[in-house]
Amino acid sequence: MTPGPAYALAYAGLWLVLIASAILAITFGPAHISASDVWAVVLHHLGWGDSPVSRLRDAIVWELRLPRVLAAIGIGSGLALSGTVMQVLTRNPLADPYLLGLSSGAALGAVIFLLAGAALLMPLGAFVGSLTALALALLIARLLGGATPSRAILAGICIAALASAMTSLLIFWSATGDSYREILSWLMGSLSGTTWADTGLVGLGLVLCAPAILFSGRGLDAFAFGDAAATGLGIDIARLRWTLLAATALLTGVMVAIGGAIGFVGLVVPHAVRLAVGSRHRVLLPMSMLVGGIFMLWTDTAARSLFDPRELPVGIVTALVGAPAFLLILLRYRRVT
Amino acid sequence: MRLPAFTLATVLVALAAIGSTAVQAATAYPLTVQNCGVDVTFDRAPQRAVTIKSTATELLLSLGLSDRIVGVGFQDGPLPDDLAAAGAGLKVLSDKLPSQEVVLEAEPDFIYGGWESNFAADGVGERPTLAALGVGTYVAPAACRSFKPPRLTFEMLFGEIEEMGAIFDVESAAAALVERQKTSLAVLVPDARRLTAVWYSSGTKTPYVSGGTNAPAMIMRALGLDNIFGDIDDGWISASWEAIVDADPDVIVLVDAAWNSAEQKKKLLADNPITSRLDAVVNQRYLIIPFPASEAGVRNVPAAVDMAAQLAALQFPVP
Amino acid sequence: MTGLVISGAEVRAGQKAILAGVSLSAEKGTVTGLLGPNGAGKSTLILAALGLVPLAAGRVTFEGAELPGMRPADRARLCAYVEQAATTAERLTVRDVVALGRVPFQSAWQAAPSERDEELVATTLAELGMAAFANRLYHTLSGGEQQRVQIARALAQEPRLLLLDEPTSHLDIRAQLMVLETLRRRADSGCMVLVALHDLNLASRYCDRLVILDAGRVAAEGPPADVLDPALLRAVYGVHATIAQLPDTPAPLVIYDRPAVEDDSAAKYD
Numbered sequence: 001m002t003p004g005p006a007y008a009l010a011y012a013g014l015w016l017v018l019i020a021s022a023i024l025a026i027t028f029g030p031a032h033i034s035a036s037d038v039w040a041v042v043l044h045h046l047g048w049g050d051s052p053v054s055r056l057r058d059a060i061v062w063e064l065r066l067p068r069v070l071a072a073i074g075i076g077s078g079l080a081l082s083g084t085v086m087q088v089l090t091r092n093p094l095a096d097p098y099l100l101g102l103s104s105g106a107a108l109g110a111v112i113f114l115l116a117g118a119a120l121l122m123p124l125g126a127f128v129g130s131l132t133a134l135a136l137a138l139l140i141a142r143l144l145g146g147a148t149p150s151r152a153i154l155a156g157i158c159i160a161a162l163a164s165a166m167t168s169l170l171i172f173w174s175a176t177g178d179s180y181r182e183i184l185s186w187l188m189g190s191l192s193g194t195t196w197a198d199t200g201l202v203g204l205g206l207v208l209c210a211p212a213i214l215f216s217g218r219g220l221d222a223f224a225f226g227d228a229a230a231t232g233l234g235i236d237i238a239r240l241r242w243t244l245l246a247a248t249a250l251l252t253g254v255m256v257a258i259g260g261a262i263g264f265v266g267l268v269v270p271h272a273v274r275l276a277v278g279s280r281h282r283v284l285l286p287m288s289m290l291v292g293g294i295f296m297l298w299t300d301t302a303a304r305s306l307f308d309p310r311e312l313p314v315g316i317v318t319a320l321v322g323a324p325a326f327l328l329i330l331l332r333y334r335r336v337t
Numbered sequence: 338m339r340l341p342a343f344t345l346a347t348v349l350v351a352l353a354a355i356g357s358t359a360v361q362a363a364t365a366y367p368l369t370v371q372n373c374g375v376d377v378t379f380d381r382a383p384q385r386a387v388t389i390k391s392t393a394t395e396l397l398l399s400l401g402l403s404d405r406i407v408g409v410g411f412q413d414g415p416l417p418d419d420l421a422a423a424g425a426g427l428k429v430l431s432d433k434l435p436s437q438e439v440v441l442e443a444e445p446d447f448i449y450g451g452w453e454s455n456f457a458a459d460g461v462g463e464r465p466t467l468a469a470l471g472v473g474t475y476v477a478p479a480a481c482r483s484f485k486p487p488r489l490t491f492e493m494l495f496g497e498i499e500e501m502g503a504i505f506d507v508e509s510a511a512a513a514l515v516e517r518q519k520t521s522l523a524v525l526v527p528d529a530r531r532l533t534a535v536w537y538s539s540g541t542k543t544p545y546v547s548g549g550t551n552a553p554a555m556i557m558r559a560l561g562l563d564n565i566f567g568d569i570d571d572g573w574i575s576a577s578w579e580a581i582v583d584a585d586p587d588v589i590v591l592v593d594a595a596w597n598s599a600e601q602k603k604k605l606l607a608d609n610p611i612t613s614r615l616d617a618v619v620n621q622r623y624l625i626i627p628f629p630a631s632e633a634g635v636r637n638v639p640a641a642v643d644m645a646a647q648l649a650a651l652q653f654p655v656p
Numbered sequence: 657m658t659g660l661v662i663s664g665a666e667v668r669a670g671q672k673a674i675l676a677g678v679s680l681s682a683e684k685g686t687v688t689g690l691l692g693p694n695g696a697g698k699s700t701l702i703l704a705a706l707g708l709v710p711l712a713a714g715r716v717t718f719e720g721a722e723l724p725g726m727r728p729a730d731r732a733r734l735c736a737y738v739e740q741a742a743t744t745a746e747r748l749t750v751r752d753v754v755a756l757g758r759v760p761f762q763s764a765w766q767a768a769p770s771e772r773d774e775e776l777v778a779t780t781l782a783e784l785g786m787a788a789f790a791n792r793l794y795h796t797l798s799g800g801e802q803q804r805v806q807i808a809r810a811l812a813q814e815p816r817l818l819l820l821d822e823p824t825s826h827l828d829i830r831a832q833l834m835v836l837e838t839l840r841r842r843a844d845s846g847c848m849v850l851v852a853l854h855d856l857n858l859a860s861r862y863c864d865r866l867v868i869l870d871a872g873r874v875a876a877e878g879p880p881a882d883v884l885d886p887a888l889l890r891a892v893y894g895v896h897a898t899i900a901q902l903p904d905t906p907a908p909l910v911i912y913d914r915p916a917v918e919d920d921s922a923a924k925y926d
Binding site for chain 3: 007088091092093215216217218221222224225226227228229231232233234235236237274275278279280
């Protein structure tokens with residue numbers, strides 16, 4: 001496959017699919033609002049024309065659906081990007097963004113804040129928790145003799161187990177029926193009740209962290225054959241690793257804080273994209289982001305519309321779709337090799 | 338002086354006839370009841386009962402059985418005023434679900450569970466195990482999950498009261514209680530304004546609301562409110578704000594719990610950018626009910642009466 | 657000195673000395689063979705030159721500049737490294753792998769390889785006889801084919817110094833000769849090649865100078881004719897061998913006889 005024109009076409013195609021999906025997805029939902037009315041509301045808020053629907057329905061589109069759709073795209077692309085980087089950094093195809101204790105730490109932080117009565121500050125608790133868990137994992141890896149990828153993974157498993165146990169203890173000890181539900185929803189990953197503030201945070205996380213990661217494309221390529229080869233190709237591996245780890249951890253921390261522990265996106269999307277375009281990271285990273293955004297967009301739309309008027313936590317849908325998808329990918333890997 | 342036998346017999350029959358209208362027949366033991374898929378046999382009226390959940394405690398107290406309660410667990414809130422005195426000295430086994438050992442330490446012969454899940458190995462114990470130890474068990478029918486619960490009605494609630502009366506051999510108290518509740522209910526006039534309502538229990542991002550088959554749905558029907566999720570064949574559901582906003586209910590019922598008060602919920606609804614625009618929120622059209630009264634039990638009828646009064650006081654502009 | 661100069665290189669692992677004062681010098685335009693039994697320190701010496709293994713003492717310079725302390729990016733533009741066994745879990749084509757050799761010359765925001773890059777990739781693949789494999793997935797190749805791809809990648813870096821760690825270990829004889837011919841050609845056009853080899857005869861044939869390492873020290877250094885002798889082979893390799901000199905070739909030939917045993921004394925088998 002000659003690079004250049006074919007990839008440019010693929011990019012353009014993915015962007016088109018993403019934008020078309022977003023435009024389509026905001027018309028789905030339990031409330032019966034016609035598609036043209038939905039788009040008219042959006043245009044009205046952007047400055048063109050009047051809102052053709054009542055104040056409340058306007059709020060449904062502009063305050064409920066649109067921020068949620070945008071947040072889904074952001075979180076999906078962020079998680080896919082993080083997952084891709086983790087898989088390269090740890091040289092482990094089963095890595096996902098939560099590998100180094102990030103999601104367990106976030107869960108613990110979120111639960112602590114929830115049970116302390118600061119339910120609205122759960123995102124902050126999650127963020128702090130994830131970064132604390134990461135710091136501890138890296139500390140342990142150093143104590144084990146130096147933060148190599150395999151040691152970091154092992155340390156991450158330790159911390160994740162510890163954080164999970166503490167979370168379970170806290171839930172068992174002090175949760176009431178209501179907080180059980182909130183915690184479960186968070187643990188499975190849910191985009192219910194996403195506000196513009198949440199969407200803004202997701203966007204901020206992406207803007208701060210994604211560029212650093214995207215520009216590391218060639219460094220990540222050089223990593224393909226390990227540290228020695230990468231150094232031989234001129235990459236400052238220590239600096240690259242730390243930069244990428246920091247950016248990924250921060251990005252994942254924000255995504256998890258807003259959406260909870262949504263699984264499978266960060267694991268499956270990179271593999272699917274790799275099957276199609278190979279492992280050249282300069283291409284793989286941005287395409288993973290686009291595919292991740294599209295994937296999350298549709299799974300969340302399904303989560304909030306399929307069982308009207310009920311809502312499923314989106315993590316259930318990503319798991320239901322992601323697990324069989326992963327199986328298909330593994331089968332294709334086997335056939336190609 | 339010896340009364341003639343004939344006169345004596347007549348007097349006795351007359352007395353019996355008078356008595357039978359005022360006193361129900363005493364329970365014939367052994368009594369077997371079918372409760373939530375399990376046949377429970379009582380050889381005599383239980384003397385040492387443990388109640389789990391406020392509704393169980395309140396039911397037994399309302400039947401005048403306070404001296405037969407040896408322990409209570411997982412109470413949801415304070416007792417209502419009319420039962421406070423009777424329940425003042427009750428021994429609290431645990432704030433949450435007591436373990437099997439703690440319950441058995443109280444040497445009960447009857448455990449009345451407000452949730453079916455209470456009877457698990459890591460709870461008060463499984464029903465067959467307890468039966469083998471001579472402890473009768475009972476699950477509140479409204480809480481029975483093994484079988485798909487039918488729509489809860491007041492008739493079913495009264496049935497539970499009567500069944501409890503039979504088990505404890507206090508049929509007259511039970512019948513009297515049912516009569517009182519039926520009378521209150523009969524006096525209750527459903528609101529004629531055909532208002533829509535949602536019963537909001539908890540949840541910030543995902544609202545947890547009442548569907549069509551539980552006690553809240555039953556109360557709303559009695560009040561003449563059109564429950565926006567009334568056609569959902571389930572008790573409690575996690576709904577979406579979008580569905581609620583789309584329905585734009587006229588009235589919102591708020592459950593006032595110790596861990597999540599009605600005031601907190603009002604504030605939440607007012608602060609949320611979407612719900613703050615709901616008519617019911619803007620005009621503060623709320624009905625408040627304390628949590629223990631919202632669960633299926635003897636407080637439902639008084640709560641419904643109270644809510645009817647709240648409802649009548651709500652003003653709606655003439656369209 | 658405008659070549660590679662290593663003086664007094666020491667590498668330690670705890671108390672144990674892996675390299676105990678190694679010194680050598682090599683001119684540009686030459687092929688220097690690094691020899692010695694397993695564990696002698698050949699790989700470590702190369703890694704130390706690259707700065708991947710810290711030097712406890714000593715210096716390594718190339719064209720007068722300190723090599724280990726150089727910024728990796730600068731070093732990668734003048735020096736290419738081929739490791740012994742390069743494995744990857746990534747799904748890369750052969751062309752992708754060779755294209756990695758151009759990474760030191762590309763900027764962070766360069767999305768696609770330049771024309772020059774693509775030209776070099778094609779040329780080096782052809783040089784190693786791997787042109788037909790360009791679109792194959794790297795991990796589907798045999799060990800020997802993978803090694804040749806790695807060498808192509810190194811050559812794509814257009815290095816002035818080539819460090820190779822046993823690049824011929826999995827190759828069949830034709831491929832071995834092809835690789836060494838390529839290295840020879842590169843040296844002839846000005847590159848400085850330091851290659852660790854295990855085959856004494858190939859080393860003798862293709863290298864200008866040999867450096868024999870034994871337990872972290874230099875046992876002998878110089879042109880093959882000077883270095884290869886039976887006493888050295890017995891001492892360093894533990895083998896009895898004869899050195900033959902054929903009339904038309906300057907490179908001496910090693911003819912192996914039998915392994916030396918512990919209590920062997922020179923007198924018994926003369």
